[in-house]
Amino acid sequence: xKDIDNINEExxxxxxxxxxxxxxxxxxxxxxxxxxLSDKLNEGLEKQKSKEEKTKDKKVKKIIKKINKDFKPRLExxxxxxxxxxxxxxxxxxxxxxxxxxxxxxxxxxNGQLKSY
Numbered sequence: 001x002k003d004i005d006n007i008n009e010e011x012x013x014x015x016x017x018x019x020x021x022x023x024x025x026x027x028x029x030x031x032x033x034x035x036x037l038s039d040k041l042n043e044g045l046e047k048q049k050s051k052e053e054k055t056k057d058k059k060v061k062k063i064i065k066k067i068n069k070d071f072k073p074r075l076e077x078x079x080x081x082x083x084x085x086x087x088x089x090x091x092x093x094x095x096x097x098x099x100x101x102x103x104x105x106x107x108x109x110x111n112g113q114l115k116s117y
Contacts (some may be wrong), residue, residue, distance in 0.1 A: 034067040
């Protein structure tokens, strides 16, 4: 995580006026970030590394893998879901995107256990 913080600080120095908000991140930017991390990792492949450097490299590789296998697919799914939902809805049916859900009246305990069927 310290490596990521260091890279973030470097980017802040390079682009002081650009502030990225979480809702503005797109999968392409995430992929590009992963690529930059792997490029930085591959820069030092020729030289002999100490044990601490190898440990750091393993951590960075783990982060890159997590970005590519976990974060990017989730972000793509999240963006696709938001596109389906639109601006006027809170949820959607997975089988019929145009369908809306009806909410039944709650019982007096407000936990759904005493609903009459």
